[in-house]
Amino acid sequence: MKVALTVNGDTREIDVEPRTTLLDALRDSLRLTGAHTGCEHGVCGACTVLIDGAPARACLMFAVQADGFELTTIEGLAPAPGELSLIQDAFCETHGMQCGYCTPGMVLTAHALLRDDPAPSREKIVEAISANICRCTGYGQIVEAIELAARRLAGSNAGPAT
Amino acid sequence: MKAAPFEYVRPSSAAEAIALLAADEDARVIAGGQTLVPMMAMRLARPARLVDISRLTELSNIRIDGENIAIGAAVRQAVVERDALAAEKTPLLARALPWVGHAATRCRGTVGGSIANADPAAEIPLVLATLGGSVLARGSRGARTIAAGDFFLAPMTTALEDDEILVEARFPAWRHARVGAAFLEISARRGDFAFVAAAAQVALDASGACVACAIGVGGATHVPTRLAASDAFPGAAIEESAARKTLALEIADIDIMTDGHASPAYRRRASIELATRALLAARDDALSKEPRA
Secondary structure, three states: EEEEEEEOEEEEEOOOOOOHHHHHHHHHHOOOOOOOOOOOOOOOOOOOOEEEEEEHHHHEEEEEOOOOEEEEEEHHHHOOOOOOOOOHHHHHOOOOOOOOOOHHHHHHHHHHHHOOOOOOOOHHHHHOOOOOOOOOOOOOHHHOOOOOOOOHHHHOOOOOOO | OOOOOEEOEEEEOOOHHHHHHHHOOOOEEEEEOOHHHHHOOOOOOOOOEEEEEEOOOHHEEEEEEOEEEEEOOOHHHHHHOOOOOHHHHHHHHHHHHHOOOHHHHOOOHHHHHHHHHOOOOOOHHHHHHHHHHHHHEEEEEEEEEEEEEHEEEEEEEEEOOOOOEEEEEEEEEOOOEEEEEEEEEEEEEOOOOEEEEEEEEEEEEOOOOEEEEEEEOOOOOOOOOOHHHHHHHHOOOOOOOHHHHHHHHOOOOOOOOOOOOHHHHHHHHHHHHHHHHHHHHHHHHOOOOOOOO
16 A cells, blocks of 8 residues: 655655554655654653654554654764764764663653653653663663753754754 | 555545445554554454545644644654643643653654553553543544543544544543643653553642542553542542542452552552552642642
8 A cells, every 4th residue: 555654854655454553554665763663552652753843652643644744763863874863863862771772762852852842840751651661670860961951952053953 | 674565645634534445344444553564564464455544634723622622643752742722621642642652753743543552561651541432433424423431442442333434533622721641651761561551530628629520540450430539529639549449449359450560559659659649649730730710
């Protein structure tokens, strides 16, 4: 079945079985492997992508359902090759990761959070990333990373979520 | 963890969706898919055909319908969460929605889908049952309204026929001067299924006396349950020790579910405590509001 997906601003038509999840289509057909395959039943958040700017589980949607939406993956956040978004940079600086498996989902969740609320309380940050499981349990530095990103966004001219 | 093969259809109207369901007993409706897709990944569900109703504009409205807020089957939970009309008219629903999964599932999951799925631990069915709402179902033989009390039959089982779709969920909108609500639950982790959940909505008059009350428990019971004690509180101020006694008396006798997560004794004890706390929190929420003219 043919479906046109708009990912990080580019629209491409792919041919997939209806049962192919959006996650598998991104990874296998579009070679965007930043969205990670974890539990494949909506629990872990490793496959988080943004659908029209809102975080969603790419494993809980079939690719054939995803036409017409603006999809954003972790590959779409950095302003240019070799660069990092402000949020990605904050994760690096605080070392908000250990093995890195949950990191793309964490960064995208943080991206959506800071777009809606540029100065979230610690409680709100914890609530947001409760949707993403880090099995290294490195949550302390992930929360720090999002707090640092929020402070930097407040001081930047770029506005939220760049 | 991949779904079995199926055919995917996106009908252009609710009528076409109903015809597709009537023509194929292995067809199933998909709206948000936040429960159905994991069930398919685990092969607990193997529909031969998915009928996707999520883009039907006729099912995408939130509107006032007489005494109710009617929420169309394709309306996503995140949309209701941000809807000012729903928050004002059904404060209990507004309190419950943040407990439903996570933001990342609420932006796809629908209110109607959660009700049609009828998970005993789900928050939205509990709100519908507690408030005494109803659903509008439509099938090849026409439309009918089903009261929440008649809709939830058993865990994951509803009164919907195979060729019927849930068209909209109707939540009673209270018109009292001071309405407060509270929703509480106990789960293993944030966003997980509730072992026990309690929902309460209370209306008070200017003197603080209760004029209307709805209280229910979920998670602990096979179906979301409105407590008969709801009708015991109007007429006087709600006071803690009497409330606890009334709720304990009723909950002592209700049929409690058991599974590997929590014993019936624990669920019963927690139900009494959470129901009491929810009722008192709903009262305090109402007390904090200025009486409306």
